[in-house]
Amino acid sequence: SQQGEEDPQALSIQEGENATMNCSYKTSINNLQWYRQNSGRGLVHLILIRSNEREKHSGRLRVTLDTSKKSSSLLITASRAADTASYFCATAYSGGGADGLTFGKGTHLIIQP
Amino acid sequence: EAGVTQFPSHSVIEKGQTVTLRCDPISGHDNLYWYRRVMGKEIKFLLHFVKESKQDESGMPNNRFLAERTGGTYSTLKVQPAELEDSGVYFCASSLSHTNRYGYTFGSGTRLTVV
Numbered sequence: 001s002q003q004g005e006e007d008p009q010a011l012s013i014q015e016g017e018n019a020t021m022n023c024s025y026k027t028s029i030n031n032l033q034w035y036r037q038n039s040g041r042g043l044v045h046l047i048l049i050r051s052n053e054r055e056k057h058s059g060r061l062r063v064t065l066d067t068s069k070k071s072s073s074l075l076i077t078a079s080r081a082a083d084t085a086s087y088f089c090a091t092a093y094s095g096g097g098a099d100g101l102t103f104g105k106g107t108h109l110i111i112q113p
Numbered sequence: 114e115a116g117v118t119q120f121p122s123h124s125v126i127e128k129g130q131t132v133t134l135r136c137d138p139i140s141g142h143d144n145l146y147w148y149r150r151v152m153g154k155e156i157k158f159l160l161h162f163v164k165e166s167k168q169d170e171s172g173m174p175n176n177r178f179l180a181e182r183t184g185g186t187y188s189t190l191k192v193q194p195a196e197l198e199d200s201g202v203y204f205c206a207s208s209l210s211h212t213n214r215y216g217y218t219f220g221s222g223t224r225l226t227v228v
Contacts, residue, residue, distance in 0.1 A: 033216050043204065045216030099169040100146060100158020
């Protein structure tokens with residue numbers, strides 16, 4: 001599997017429900033970030049969680065990080081139609097090497113009105 | 114503040130031609146990054162500038178790709194000659210510091226189609 005791999009690949013839920021997306025990674029990380037991409041637009045940074053943090057909140061978003069399992073989850077509560085987008089996790093590697101973030105393929109979230 | 118601006122938003126060129134993509138980062142952001150996403154694959158890191166210097170270009174696929182950031186402001190990414198497999202979306206991102214806690218600001222991307 002790829003570093004920063006999200007599941008599910010696609011998720012369709014009703015407006016008002018909660019959406020949970022998961023991300024797994026392989027290497028030691030400095031931090032893990034979640035981004036959103038609306039169709040045809042750029043990536044929008046949602047939230048960053050550091051390797052020494054376990055949970056973080058921002059509005060309707062809740063991110064957890066389990067470094068022992070090398071996994072993270074993004075929870076969007078009370079979903080809205082405007083949350084329809086692709087969501088990507090990205091990891092910043094802590095061991096030197098490439099400066100860039102390592103992205104997963106993303107979860108495509110559809111909120112049904 | 115203005116975000117990260119990329120242009121063109123779309124480019125269709127023939128195999129063997131040259132294309133130059135441009136990225137204007139947020140003013141004052143020393144760090145500038147190029148990424149790309151080819152069809153069905155992950156978004157991949159290409160390179161990282163700090164001001165006008167290439168800090169890390171380990172993700173550049175081959176020597177047909179040339180990135181510059183003269184003067185440490187905007188950056189260009191030239192593909193010469195373009196091949197079919199270069200098709201994809203090229204993103205630029207910028208940040209004040211490399212190890213920032215607020216993530217990176219991405220542009221809307223340039224969709225490149227090589228035919």
